[in-house]
Amino acid sequence: MTSTTQTVCPSCGGPISEADRFCEACGAELTPTGPSMPAIDTDTEPTIELNTGASAVPGPCRSCGGTISADGYCETCGTKATKPRDHFSEQPAPWVAGVCDRGIRHSRNEDALAVAADPEPGSRALLVVCDGVSSSLDSDVASLAAARAARDVLVAGHAKGLGTESSRNSAVVARLKAAADAASDAVLENTSPDSPNPASCTFVATVLEDGLLVAGVVGDSRAYWFPDEAEAVALTVDDSWAAELIATGVPRHEAETGPQAHAITRWLGKDAPDHTPRTTSLNVTGPGWLLVCSDGLWNYCSEAAPLADLVRQTAAANGGEPLATSSALVDWANAQGGQDNITVALARI
Template structure:
C-alpha cells in the first residue's frame, strides 16, 4: 500500500499513527488489526470496491467454488454456500515471450488487487523487453481501475516507439528516455480518464517502466515501485530511487531498515493522478554486458527484501529451483512474499537476459 503525502483526510492506525485506508483490516506499518471505531476521524467512508472497467484478457473463467465445489453464479457468489468467488484481477500472469513474464497478486491482507502490470517482448531472448508496473494508492478512489489502465497505456506507447536517435549510444539512450517520458504521460492521461471529475479523493498510482533494447537498459519511475538489474556474476544494481518519505530519510543518513519500518514508510512524494505534483519519471541508463535478470516489482515484494544484493540472491536461488523459467520464478517470488505475510498486493515481472 502506498499513501500520497499530501492527503490530509486519511485515517491513521491507532497503534503507530501510520496512514491506513478505511477498507484495510491491518496496518501496513505495524501489522495491528484495525477495528471499526478505532481509527482517527476521517472523511466519510467511500465505497472503493468497484469492479475494474479495464478488461483482463486471456484469463480462464472462474471455476467451481473453492470452499464447497458448488456452482458460482453470475453475481460472483457460490449458489450453494454463498462464498464470494475470486476475481480475475486477484491473480493474473502475462508471458509475451518465453524469456519475459510477470505475475500480479492480491496478497493475503487486502480485499482487492490495486497493483497492475503490462509487459511486452520480442521473441529473441535478450533483444527487446518492455516492463511496466503501477501500484494503486489504497487511500484513493478507484486506484485499481486507474493503475491497470495506466500500465497498459504506458506499455502501448513503449511498444509503438522505435526511435533510435542518430546512431550513437548516447542518442539512443536519449530517444528511449523520451519514450519513457511519453509513456508516463500516457499513463497519467489514462489515470485521469478513469478518475471522476468530482472525486473527493482522485485515483492515483505509482509508475515504473523498464526498456531493454539490444543491451541498453533504461528505467524510469515515479513513486516507490522499483526496477533492478541482477547480473549473474556481478554486483546487483537498484535502477530506481524511490520518491518517498523513507527515501528522503535514507538520504539524510538514517538507516534503510529504520526508515522503511517507520510509521510513514509507505508515504510517497510523487505519483500519477489528478493531484500529482509532477509525473516526469526519474531515469537511469545502464549497458548490459553479461547474463542476468531484469526485475520490475511493486513494494509488495521488496517490503520483505529491500536491499538489491539479498533480493538478487533470492531471485537467483528461486530461478535455479525453477529451471530458470521466468514465469515460474515470478510466481514463486509472489508465493514467497505471501509466505512472509502478504500484507500488500504483489507484482513481480522478470526478463532473463
C-alpha cells in the same frame, strides 16, 4: 480537492483522512472504529476487463473446492469467487513474464502490470508496473489503464537516436517520459471530476533494447538488475518519505519500517506534483535477471543483494523459467504475510 478531516491511523499513528480506506503508512484497512480484518469484499467499483476470453468461467471455490454459482459465490461455503483481476499473468515471450496478485490482506488488487517483448531472448523487452494508491478512489482501474497506456507507447516507439550511444540513450529516455505522460493521461481519464480522493498510482518502467537498459520511476515501485557474475543493482530510487530518511543517514530497515514508511512523495494522478520519471541507464554486458516489482514484493526483501539471491534461488528451483519464477516469488511474498498487492515482472537476459 474537497477538504477532509485529518486524524490518525489506530494501528500505527500515521496521518489519515476520513476519505481513506487504507492507511498509506502501514497498509491497515480502515473502518470507523479502526483497522479491520480482510473478511468482506466491498468492491463495487468498475474494473477494466482482462483478456480472459469469452469462455472464461469461474473455477472451483479456492476455499473448499465447491461450485461457484451464477451470483459469484460458492454454493457450499458461501465464499466469493476470485475475480480475474485478483491474480493474472502475462508472458509475451518465453524469456519475459509477469504475475500480479491481490495478496492476502487486501480485498481487491490495485496493482497492475503490462509487458511486451520480442521473441529473441535478450533483444527487446518492455516492463511496466503501476501500484494503485489504496486511499484513492478507482485506483484499481487507473493503475491498469496506466500500465497498458505506457506499454503501448513503449511498443510503438523504436527510436535509435542519431547513431551514437548517447543519442540512443536520450531517445529511449524521451520515450519513457512519453510513456509516463500517457500513463498519467490514462489515470486522469479514469478519475471522476468530483472525486474527493482522485485516483492515483505509482509508475515504474524499463526498456531493454540491444544491450541498453533504461529504467524510469515515479513513486515507490522498483526495478533491479541482477547480473549473474557481478554486483546486484537497484535501478531506481523511491519517491518516498523512507527514501528521504535513508538519504539523511537513517538505516534502511528503520526507515522502511517506520510509521510513514510507505508515504510516497510523487505519483500519477490529478493531484500529482510532478509525474516526470527519474531515469537510470546502463549497458547490459552479460546474463542476468531484470526485475520490476511493486512494494508487495520488496517489502519483505528490500536491498538489492539479498533480493538478487532470492530471485536466483527461486529461478533455480523453477528451471530458470520466468513465468514460474515470477509466480513462485508472488507465493513467497504471500507466505511472508501478503500484506499488500504483489506484482513481479521478470526478464531473463
